[in-house]
Amino acid sequence: MRVLVLGGTTEARVLYGLLEQAGARLDATVSLAGATRAPVLPRLAVRIGGFGGVDGLRDWLVAHRTDAVIDATHPFAVRMSANAAQACTQAGVALLRVERPGWTPVAGDRWIRVADMEAAARALGSTPRRVLLTVGRKDLLPFHHAGAHDWLLRSVDRPDASLLPPGARVLQARGPFDVAAEDALLRDERIDVIVTKNSGGIATYAKLVAARARGVPVIMVDRPPVAAALTVVDAVGAMAWLERLYAHVSSTRREV
Numbered sequence: 267m268r269v270l271v272l273g274g275t276t277e278a279r280v281l282y283g284l285l286e287q288a289g290a291r292l293d294a295t296v297s298l299a300g301a302t303r304a305p306v307l308p309r310l311a312v313r314i315g316g317f318g319g320v321d322g323l324r325d326w327l328v329a330h331r332t333d334a335v336i337d338a339t340h341p342f343a344v345r346m347s348a349n350a351a352q353a354c355t356q357a358g359v360a361l362l363r364v365e366r367p368g369w370t371p372v373a374g375d376r377w378i379r380v381a382d383m384e385a386a387a388r389a390l391g392s393t394p395r396r397v398l399l400t401v402g403r404k405d406l407l408p409f410h411h412a413g414a415h416d417w418l419l420r421s422v423d424r425p426d427a428s429l430l431p432p433g434a435r436v437l438q439a440r441g442p443f444d445v446a447a448e449d450a451l452l453r454d455e456r457i458d459v460i461v462t463k464n465s466g467g468i469a470t471y472a473k474l475v476a477a478r479a480r481g482v483p484v485i486m487v488d489r490p491p492v493a494a495a496l497t498v499v500d501a502v503g504a505m506a507w508l509e510r511l512y513a514h515v516s517s518t519r520r521e522v
């Protein structure tokens with residue numbers, strides 16, 4: 267059975283491992299956007315780069331006689347998810363989305379929830395603050411005119427200088443992060459406020475634990491709405507779905 271995994275997340279990486287163990291009966295190709303300069307690559311077939319929108323993805327699915335797509339992209343990668351939903355419908359391919367649950371505040375958290383990056387930039391206010399920005403490289407534009415803050419941007423790859431808010435320093439790092447290191451970062455950098463997306467998962471949760479302990483407020487950007495699809499929360503759920511589909515597809519093919 268031919269499977270396309272749209273990757274780029276921790277859940278996708280766990281799924282690659284499960285697919286590697288499953289062997290040849292699940293013939294999987296992993297697709298990455300090409301956004302990360304040195305991605306962690308699986309021991310599976312890999313293709314890198316966009317498909318060229320809905321039409322490009324549909325054509326790819328048909329040309330590669332794909333049976334199933336696992337959309338394991340990030341909760342904020344909504345364009346890719348929308349394209350996957352449309353292309354799978356058009357090509358008659360089964361689609362499953364893997365989406366980790368979002369974070370929810372607990373006692374002691376000082377979250378300011380906002381709908382998008384523009385609102386996050388506004389929520390910082392005009393009084394200069396020491397800001398830890400962990401929103402990735404793509405979404406920095408709203409912070410360019412957000413006030414004379416002292417910016418520390420953490421991202422896997424260094425963004426182009428033109429994308430950075432004025433005077434921003436860059437801390438290049440790839441999760442997972444632990445609480446002790448996050449606590450030291452908040453202390454040493456005298457961080458007044460964190461700006462983050464509600465990515466969910468454990469790899470980047472430690473900063474929220476450290477912020478809670480230090481009483482540091484967090485501007486939390488809510489998830490954007492995503493295209494409707496059958497959804498599981500993790501790679502194990504995706505693998506169980508693939509196994510059921512495999513049993514169904516192989517019994518249908520035997521009958522034919």
Ligand SMILES: NC(=O)c1ccc[n+]([C@@H]2O[C@H](COP(=O)([O-])OP(=O)(O)OC[C@H]3O[C@@H](n4cnc5c(N)ncnc54)[C@H](OP(=O)(O)O)[C@@H]3O)[C@@H](O)[C@H]2O)c1
Nearest residue numbers: 273274297298299316317318319339340342343344345346
């Ligand atoms: N957004 C985040 O905060 C975030 C965080 C961590 C990891 N990621 C990962 O980074 C990648 C890009 O995220 P994004 O927010 O830029 O996505 P996006 O805005 O939803 O997608 C933009 C375009 O990038 C291409 N693309 C995205 N994911 C792809 C994939 N897995 N394989 C092939 N092409 C892909 C598609 O191009 P075409 O239309 O040409 O097909 C898509 O239309 C995703 O794989 C995502 O899982 C994103």
